[in-house]
Amino acid sequence: MAPALKSLRDSADLRHLRQIIAGLNEGVILIDPDQAILWANHAALGMHGVESVEDLGNTVDDYRQRFQLRYRNNHKLNDADYPIERVVSGEAFSQVVVEVAVAGEREPRWVHQVRSLVLTNEAEEPECLVLIIQDVSARFEAEDRFEQSFNANPAPAIIARLCDLRFVKVNQGFIDMTGHDRDAILSRSVYDIDVLARADKRDLAKERLKEGRTIPQMEAELDLPGGATKLVIVAGQPIDMSGQPCMLFTFADLEPRRKAEQALRQSEERFTRTFSLAPVALAIGALDGHRLCDVNEAFTGLTGYTADEIVGRPLDEVDLWETPALREAMEGEIEAGTPIRDREVRLRLKDGEVIDCIVSTEPIMLGEEACVLWAMRDISTRKASERELVHAIEAVMKDTSWLSRSIMEKLARIRTPQVEPMGVGLDELTQREREVLALICRGLDDKSIARTLNVSGNTVRNHVARIYSKIGVNRRNAAAAWARARGFDGDSMPAPTPRADAQSLEATA
Known part of the structure; x- marks a missing residue:
C-alpha cells in the first residue's frame, strides 16, 4: 500500500511559506494534497471579494460551490x-484565463490569470499545491472597450500580430471599403492581403x-477581390493585444478624391478645348489687378494682340477700352460682383481702331483663384448697317410722292419702330373703306x-364697323390715330366719287 501524502497543515514549513508569500501582489492559495485549502494571502482573498480563508472555502469542493468560473468565450467550466x-x-x-463570478450572480466580477505550482518533498511526492493568481480584470476590460470601439469605428482598420504578421482582427469599415x-482575411498574412501594396x-x-x-x-493602392484597386491612405500603430505585440493598420479611402480629381481634370480639359476653339x-481675367490670365484665338484675331503681348498685363496698361472712364466703370462693376x-x-x-462690341462677363474659379470670364462680340458691321439704313430712310422720307401706300407704311414702321402695328395694313382695306377712313x-x-x-x-355704319374690326379699334379718334401713324391722314385721297349702291337705291325708291 502506498504511503499517505504528508500534510503541511500543522508543519513549520507552512508557517515559513506563509511568511514569504504574505506580502506578494499576486494572489497565492495553498492547497493540501487532501484538497483542503490551507491558506491564502490578502491579495488572493481580495481577488475573490472575501476577508478570510473560510469565506474562500475550506475545501476545493467548497470553492466550486461559492465561485462560478467560465472562459472568456462565455463557456462555463x-x-x-x-x-x-x-x-x-x-x-x-x-x-489560464477565467472569469470569476460569485455563486448566484450572472455577471462575473473578476478576470483571473492563473498558473500552478506543485511543491514536492525529497521523495518527489506532492507536499503542497500552489495556485498563483493575477487579477487582469482591468486589462481585459480595457481590451473589451478597445474591441467594442474598434468594431464600431466606421474608419477602416485591421490588426496583425507582429510575431507572424497574420491578421487577427478586422472591423466592418474595412470590410465595407x-x-x-471577414473569414477570408483572418489568419492570412499582411502580404497575402497586401495592405502596403x-x-x-x-x-x-x-x-x-x-x-x-x-x-x-x-x-497606397489596395487590391480588391474583383480585380479592381482602391486608392487609400494607410498608417500603422504598434499596440499590445492580450500581451502580444500587434500592428494596427488604419485607412482613409481616397477613391472619392481620385474620382473627383479625374472629373475635375476632364472638366478642365473640356473647358480648355471649348475656350480655345x-x-x-x-x-x-484675375480680379487681382485685373490682369488677363488667358485669351483664345478669336480674342487675338479681334484685338490684334498676341497672347504673349497681353496675357499677364493689367487692362489699364493694354488700353483696351475706348476711354479710361469706361474701363474704370467696367472694373468697378466686376469688383462689386455684378455680372455684365x-x-x-x-x-x-x-x-488704334475703335470698334463697337457687345461684352458679357461671368465670375469663375481658376484653380483656387477667383477670376472673371470675358466674352466679346464685334458688332461694328451691324452698327454701320443700322446707321446706313437710318440715313436711307431719312432720305427717302423727305420725298414720298413716288412711293405706294404699302411701301410708305413699311418705311414708317422702320422709321418709328416703337409704334406697334394694330390689325391689318391700309392696303388690305377696300377702296370704299379707305374713302370712309379718309373722311x-x-x-x-x-x-x-x-x-x-x-x-x-x-351703309356708312356698316363700312365703319368693318374698318373697326379690321384695324382693331372701336372709336373714331382711335381709327384716325391709326391711319395717321401710317402716313394716311385723308388729305392725299382723291375726292370720293358718289355712287348709288344697292342700299342707296333702295332708300331712294
Whole structure:
C-alpha cells in the first residue's frame, strides 16, 4: 500500500511559506494534497471579494460551490476544469484565463490569470499545491472597450500580430471599403492581403513593420477581390493585444478624391478645348489687378494682340477700352460682383481702331483663384448697317410722292419702330373703306360721310364697323390715330366719287 501524502497543515514549513508569500501582489492559495485549502494571502482573498480563508472555502469542493468560473468565450467550466481541481490532480499549467463570478450572480466580477505550482518533498511526492493568481480584470476590460470601439469605428482598420504578421482582427469599415470576406482575411498574412501594396514609401513601411515601430501615413493602392484597386491612405500603430505585440493598420479611402480629381481634370480639359476653339472672343481675367490670365484665338484675331503681348498685363496698361472712364466703370462693376450682360461698349484695337462690341462677363474659379470670364462680340458691321439704313430712310422720307401706300407704311414702321402695328395694313382695306377712313380722318360724322358719298346712313355704319374690326379699334379718334401713324391722314385721297349702291337705291325708291 502506498504511503499517505504528508500534510503541511500543522508543519513549520507552512508557517515559513506563509511568511514569504504574505506580502506578494499576486494572489497565492495553498492547497493540501487532501484538497483542503490551507491558506491564502490578502491579495488572493481580495481577488475573490472575501476577508478570510473560510469565506474562500475550506475545501476545493467548497470553492466550486461559492465561485462560478467560465472562459472568456462565455463557456462555463466543468468541475474538473477548475484551475484549483487541475492543480490538485498534479497538473502544471500557466496563463489560464477565467472569469470569476460569485455563486448566484450572472455577471462575473473578476478576470483571473492563473498558473500552478506543485511543491514536492525529497521523495518527489506532492507536499503542497500552489495556485498563483493575477487579477487582469482591468486589462481585459480595457481590451473589451478597445474591441467594442474598434468594431464600431466606421474608419477602416485591421490588426496583425507582429510575431507572424497574420491578421487577427478586422472591423466592418474595412470590410465595407474593400469588399473582402471577414473569414477570408483572418489568419492570412499582411502580404497575402497586401495592405502596403504600391505604397509610395513601401520600403520604409516594411522596415517599420519589421521593427514594430509606427508606420507614417502614406498613399497606397489596395487590391480588391474583383480585380479592381482602391486608392487609400494607410498608417500603422504598434499596440499590445492580450500581451502580444500587434500592428494596427488604419485607412482613409481616397477613391472619392481620385474620382473627383479625374472629373475635375476632364472638366478642365473640356473647358480648355471649348475656350480655345470658341468662335467668340474670350478672355480670363484675375480680379487681382485685373490682369488677363488667358485669351483664345478669336480674342487675338479681334484685338490684334498676341497672347504673349497681353496675357499677364493689367487692362489699364493694354488700353483696351475706348476711354479710361469706361474701363474704370467696367472694373468697378466686376469688383462689386455684378455680372455684365450684353453691354454695348467700344474697344480700342492694337492698331488704334475703335470698334463697337457687345461684352458679357461671368465670375469663375481658376484653380483656387477667383477670376472673371470675358466674352466679346464685334458688332461694328451691324452698327454701320443700322446707321446706313437710318440715313436711307431719312432720305427717302423727305420725298414720298413716288412711293405706294404699302411701301410708305413699311418705311414708317422702320422709321418709328416703337409704334406697334394694330390689325391689318391700309392696303388690305377696300377702296370704299379707305374713302370712309379718309373722311373719318377729316372729322366727318356718319351723316356727313353719307351725304358726301351719296349713300345711306346704314351703309356708312356698316363700312365703319368693318374698318373697326379690321384695324382693331372701336372709336373714331382711335381709327384716325391709326391711319395717321401710317402716313394716311385723308388729305392725299382723291375726292370720293358718289355712287348709288344697292342700299342707296333702295332708300331712294
